[in-house]
Amino acid sequence: xxxxxxxxxxxxxxxxxxxxxxxxxxxxxxxxxxxxxxxxxxxxxxxxxxxxxxxxxxxxxxxxxxxxxxxxxxxxxxxxxxxxxxxxxxxxxxxxxxxxxxxxxxxxxxxxxxxxxxxxxxxxxxxxxxxxxxxxxxxxxxxxxxxxxxxxxxxxxxxxxxxxxxxxxxxxxxxxxxxxxxxxxxxxxxxxxxxxxxxxxxxxxxxxxxxxxxxxxxxxxxxxxxxxxxxxxxxxxxxxxxxxxxxxxxxxxxxxxxxxxxxxxxxxxxxxxxxxxxxxxxxxxxxxxxxxxxxxxxxxxxxxxxxxxxxxxxxxxxxxxx
Amino acid sequence: xxxxxxxxxxxxxxxxxxxxxxxxxxxxxxxxxxxxxxxxxxxxxxxxxxxxxxxxxxxxxxxxxxxxxxxxxxxxxxxxxxxxxxxxxxxxxxxxxxxxxxxxxxxxxxxxxxxxxxxxxxxxxxxxxxxxxxxxxxxxxxxxxxxxxxxxxxxxxxxxxxxxxxxxxxxxxxxxxxxxxxxxxxxxxxxxxxxxxxxxxxxxxxxxxxxxxxxxxxxxxxxxxxxxxxxxxxxxxxxxxxxxxxxxxxxxxxxxxxxxxxxxxxxxxxxxxxx
Ligand SMILES: Cc1cc2nc3c(=O)[nH]c(=O)nc-3n(C[C@H](O)[C@H](O)[C@H](O)COP(=O)(O)OP(=O)(O)OC[C@H]3O[C@@H](n4cnc5c(N)ncnc54)[C@H](O)[C@@H]3O)c2cc1C
Numbered sequence: 001x002x003x004x005x006x007x008x009x010x011x012x013x014x015x016x017x018x019x020x021x022x023x024x025x026x027x028x029x030x031x032x033x034x035x036x037x038x039x040x041x042x043x044x045x046x047x048x049x050x051x052x053x054x055x056x057x058x059x060x061x062x063x064x065x066x067x068x069x070x071x072x073x074x075x076x077x078x079x080x081x082x083x084x085x086x087x088x089x090x091x092x093x094x095x096x097x098x099x100x101x102x103x104x105x106x107x108x109x110x111x112x113x114x115x116x117x118x119x120x121x122x123x124x125x126x127x128x129x130x131x132x133x134x135x136x137x138x139x140x141x142x143x144x145x146x147x148x149x150x151x152x153x154x155x156x157x158x159x160x161x162x163x164x165x166x167x168x169x170x171x172x173x174x175x176x177x178x179x180x181x182x183x184x185x186x187x188x189x190x191x192x193x194x195x196x197x198x199x200x201x202x203x204x205x206x207x208x209x210x211x212x213x214x215x216x217x218x219x220x221x222x223x224x225x226x227x228x229x230x231x232x233x234x235x236x237x238x239x240x241x242x243x244x245x246x247x248x249x250x251x252x253x254x255x256x257x258x259x260x261x262x263x264x265x266x267x268x269x270x271x272x273x274x275x276x277x278x279x280x281x282x283x284x285x286x287x288x289x290x291x292x293x294x295x296x297x298x299x300x301x302x303x304x305x306x307x308x309x310x311x312x313x314x315x316x317x318x319x320x321x322x
Numbered sequence: 323x324x325x326x327x328x329x330x331x332x333x334x335x336x337x338x339x340x341x342x343x344x345x346x347x348x349x350x351x352x353x354x355x356x357x358x359x360x361x362x363x364x365x366x367x368x369x370x371x372x373x374x375x376x377x378x379x380x381x382x383x384x385x386x387x388x389x390x391x392x393x394x395x396x397x398x399x400x401x402x403x404x405x406x407x408x409x410x411x412x413x414x415x416x417x418x419x420x421x422x423x424x425x426x427x428x429x430x431x432x433x434x435x436x437x438x439x440x441x442x443x444x445x446x447x448x449x450x451x452x453x454x455x456x457x458x459x460x461x462x463x464x465x466x467x468x469x470x471x472x473x474x475x476x477x478x479x480x481x482x483x484x485x486x487x488x489x490x491x492x493x494x495x496x497x498x499x500x501x502x503x504x505x506x507x508x509x510x511x512x513x514x515x516x517x518x519x520x521x522x523x524x525x526x527x528x529x530x531x532x533x534x535x536x537x538x539x540x541x542x543x544x545x546x547x548x549x550x551x552x553x554x555x556x557x558x559x560x561x562x563x564x565x566x567x568x569x570x571x572x573x574x575x576x577x578x579x580x581x582x583x584x585x586x587x588x589x590x591x592x593x594x595x596x597x
Contacts, residue, residue: 102469108453133346136571180465187494244471245491282590318591
């Protein structure tokens with residue numbers, strides 16, 4: 001019997017929606033391992049977020065210290081590894097976000113744990129299904145180390161719901177903190193009022209065919225009309241048309257919204273890897289032979305310059321008629 | 323600076339995946355250097371060059387390491403042809419290794435080579451695991467800067483200022499040497515790597531990593547490549563992570579081409595019910 005230690009990210013006193021997918025996986029793992037889910041919150045504001053987190057698990061551990069104000073793998077990993085051992089965890093999990101992907105392999109190294117990254121499913125105590133080859137195949141892996149580290153993919157696990165009763169919250173001292181000489185300098189944040197790409201119900205993505213950043217404005221208008229997040233292909237982000245963290249794909253964000261618009265995107269396998277899981281895919285492209293049309297539920301062969309303003313007008317009409 | 327660059331060969335991602343006996347059929351696959359590792363070699367070269375054609379900062383060295391079967395020597399030579407100085411080929415098979423074994427072998431090599439920096443790709447585009455760099459840093463007790471999109475070497479060469487692609491923006495992190503850097507796609511942008519020696523005005527030609535020149539290919543044939551075994555580094559050639567089976571996802575049901583925007587909106591509202 002072993003417990004599941006779930007490292008969860010939070011902001012402003014509440015768990016991030018990405019963390020709820022992690023808890024969903026952790027609950028599944030707990031049924032296989034016979035133990036309970038223990039949430040661990042580390043960093044500035046951890047103590048304040050404890051109460052909100054306790055609605056999701058029987059036990060919450062918070063570790064807060066001025067030395068942990070900014071996330072650093074160097075300082076966070078030893079704490080997570082230590083708490084995993086102290087709490088008899090046989091599985092340690094974190095959502096496959098930028099932080100989760102940076103942190104968990106380092107935790108695995110400290111625990112001599114085998115790791116399954118970016119999993120889509122779990123089928124037993126030590127078996128996991130994960131996409132490989134840019135999502136063109138699914139591999140079932142078995143990990144036979146005493147402790148296993150896992151990063152579930154947010155888009156594959158429905159957010160966990162609150163439990164009937166709140167769990168306990170325990171503060172744990174940080175102990176000696178050693179950043180090994182590394183330091184957080186600053187975050188150049190992309191401010192946006194739009195939903196996070198990771199949990200948006202609708203995503204509007206543009207590609208190289210948009211030609212300039214200025215041209216993305218019309219896509220943003222469409223996105224705002226739909227309450228959508230903005231995305232992009234690598235060609236558009238590399239060209240500096242839009243911020244790098246808009247990139248959808250194998251090596252960018254993996255999204256699975258209800259509705260995905262791919263505008264002036266050809267549909268390279270690396271892009272498809274990030275959005276194939278979307279429920280409904282719309283492709284708007286001037287070239288009818290592009291691979292994006294092979295995954296699209298609805299394809300429109302057209303220039304975006306003409307199609308997008310029309311689309312905005314038609315959607316406004318539809319909304320007005322309701 | 324002495325830089326160690328671990329590289330892996332991967333099946334060409336443009337080939338269609340086929341299954342044989344429950345695993346990816348690699349017979350007849352053509353192989354390439356994992357794109358991110360190629361970018362890591364390019365990064366190491368930019369860190370070590372001084373801006374003059376083929377010239378290097380004195381005392382710099384780039385060592386490529388790869389674990390793989392005999393014929394992975396070909397992809398290792400490609401890295402030497404790009405400009406790396408020498409290579410270590412740990413001859414092994416996929417069955418013998420997983421990320422934990424790879425990390426232990428790299429740790430052994432680092433103990434004897436004592437590089438100032440490890441620069442590697444953030445993930446291999448076949449397994450897409452994104453683990454080895456972080457694990458290696460953890461085991462070594464070295465700092466890490468993952469998903470690097472820019473690197474600037476400090477004037478005293480004792481630390482690096484790294485721009486990391488994270489959710490919601492770019493994080494800047496400073497790490498001392500020695501440390502482990504894993505590179506993201508944009509590290510090969512024209513101004514992404516600054517070593518404080520190459521003039522700011524220097525222009526890197528083309529997009530992405532450099533292609534080996536004919537001269538580079540000839541030179542690579544004479545560059546030293548030593549072979550070794552997993553056990554040479556005190557690691558047990560036994561994978562704790564095993565692939566049980568691989569399946570191909572069902573293809574998406576065929577969609578339809580709509581004639582105009584009005585039809586599109588109608589379908590989205592009435593059929594797909596997503597508007
Ligand atoms: C290791 C690696 C990782 C990668 N990871 C990613 C990733 O995560 N995400 C990603 O997206 N890519 C990734 N790529 C890049 C990928 O291979 C493609 O190069 C990229 O997706 C192409 O972007 P695009 O479709 O915007 O550009 P293009 O392929 O150039 O397509 C532009 C499209 O615009 C259309 N178009 C042009 N003008 C108009 C118009 N006026 N109206 C309508 N349509 C128009 C064209 O018909 C064309 O289909 C990766 C590549 C590598 C090697």
